[in-house]
Amino acid sequence: MATWAVWVGSVRKGSYNAMVARTLPELAPAGTTFDFLPSVADFPIYDADIQAGGFPPVVEDTAARIAKADGLIIVTPEYNYSVPGGLKNAIDWVSRMPTKPLAKKKVLIQSASMGVFGGARAQYHLRQMLVFLDASVFNVPEVMVGKVQTLVADGKLTDATTRDFIAGQLKAFSEF
Secondary structure, eight states, X not given: OOEEEEEESOOOTTOHHHHHHHHHHHHSXXXXXXXXXXXXXXXXXXXXXXXXXXXXXXXXXXXXXXXXXXXXXXXXXXXXXXXXXXXXXXHHHHHTSTTOTTTTOXXXXXXXXXXXXXXXXXXXXXXXXXXXXXXXXXXXXXXXETTGGGSEETTEEOOHHHXXXXXXXXXXXXXX
């Protein structure tokens, strides 16, 4: 049995990425449990002066939960061809923890977008950050859900083909 921490890069109330993240427990291999991490909106803007006075509790809590998990799944939109600022900021905070919770951590990236590319550019920038932090990033299959607004209904990811593809990725990640 595995426990995967899940971090959503969007803070929007009706976020498609949060919708995809909430679907993961339905699609994961049997026995998998999920720990949904605090919103990236809960992190203060990174400031070395704040860090010098001690890490904020949300940073310590998130880092501990990532360290404890068997893997980390990041589900994020793409903003301006890259990673949302809130997610980047939260990663910056966690990466400064002396325990280095992202080092050697198995990480899976997913993204959803109303555009046709499905967040591909955000994923590639996120991969660059994670390589620097010595994470072990899962490579294929990649999940980039394009035109996500056509694949949902009533706040849920309903498209059977997309759900099956994500289920296949989660199965492969469990074997990673």
